[in-house]
Amino acid sequence: MSEIKQSSTNFSNKLALSEECPEAYAANVIGGQWTLVICSWLLSGKLRFGELKKKLPGITERMLTLQLRKLEEHKIITRTVHAEVPPRVEYELTEIGYALKSVISELESWGTSHKKLIG
Amino acid sequence: MSEIKQSSTNFSNKLALSEECPEAYAANVIGGQWTLVICSWLLSGKLRFGELKKKLPGITERMLTLQLRKLEEHKIITRTVHAEVPPRVEYELTEIGYALKSVISELESWGTSHKKLIG
DNA sequence: TTAGGTACTATAAATAATGTAAGTAATGAG
DNA sequence: CTCATTACTTACATTATTTATAGTACCTAA
Numbered sequence: 001m002s003e004i005k006q007s008s009t010n011f012s013n014k015l016a017l018s019e020e021c022p023e024a025y026a027a028n029v030i031g032g033q034w035t036l037v038i039c040s041w042l043l044s045g046k047l048r049f050g051e052l053k054k055k056l057p058g059i060t061e062r063m064l065t066l067q068l069r070k071l072e073e074h075k076i077i078t079r080t081v082h083a084e085v086p087p088r089v090e091y092e093l094t095e096i097g098y099a100l101k102s103v104i105s106e107l108e109s110w111g112t113s114h115k116k117l118i119g
Numbered sequence: 120m121s122e123i124k125q126s127s128t129n130f131s132n133k134l135a136l137s138e139e140c141p142e143a144y145a146a147n148v149i150g151g152q153w154t155l156v157i158c159s160w161l162l163s164g165k166l167r168f169g170e171l172k173k174k175l176p177g178i179t180e181r182m183l184t185l186q187l188r189k190l191e192e193h194k195i196i197t198r199t200v201h202a203e204v205p206p207r208v209e210y211e212l213t214e215i216g217y218a219l220k221s222v223i224s225e226l227e228s229w230g231t232s233h234k235k236l237i238g
Numbered sequence: 239t240t241a242g243g244t245a246c247t248a249t250a251a252a253t254a255a256t257g258t259a260a261g262t263a264a265t266g267a268g
Numbered sequence: 269c270t271c272a273t274t275a276c277t278t279a280c281a282t283t284a285t286t287t288a289t290a291g292t293a294c295c296t297a298a
Binding site: 127128129132167168169172180181183184200203204205206207208 | 242243244245246247248255256257258
């Protein structure tokens, strides 16, 4: 996740697509394995690292960290560290992050009907 | 793309997520590098293999084939072979494929505002 | 007989994403 | 001093996806 090779064909393909197609751009931004699910949990309010971890059975701490960092970088969430011991870190959607709500709900309803259709 | 290891953690994570979250399910179905762009071209009508290829600068024939096969498998597009020489093969969205329109348009508008905000 | 167009396949290699396992810092409780 | 808690970080291994390159079958037209 962290390492992308700016000389690769893949990189330039993604870049070109992103520039021409907003939907491909969006897919690149929110396209991680756990990204959408994290956001969909955050839609109902801020959560701590450990709380998110519990809500995502199977995710590793490394993966959760990486995805949260990426989301933060893209200004989709904010990260607030409370100076306590043990530490408390809270994640919350920004405005543009919250705007993902309609994307998520469209995906949900499409996914539901597709699943129903296909079995 | 073709080979997935059903014993991998990644596989079971994806499966579990797909079963619980329709949005993750949807993301798995349409989450390929070129998938959404292909669909968004097809929204305006059926296209031939070669036409799609021209519309997607940078894609390799193998990639295009793989993505089209996956879409067909998921009943998002249909493939029609015309018995001519040279061959003519046309791809067209199914009903559920066409229903991606609203997903795509939400993604587009989110992508546009995100880009405006960040870029 | 040879060349050409179309839609592919096959195989290998490169790149990207994800997972595993272990370790860290800070500090208050005991 | 030792331990527990929380939110990470690091190094490495594995798996998944994408790209590169070459080749195929079919008929038609020159």
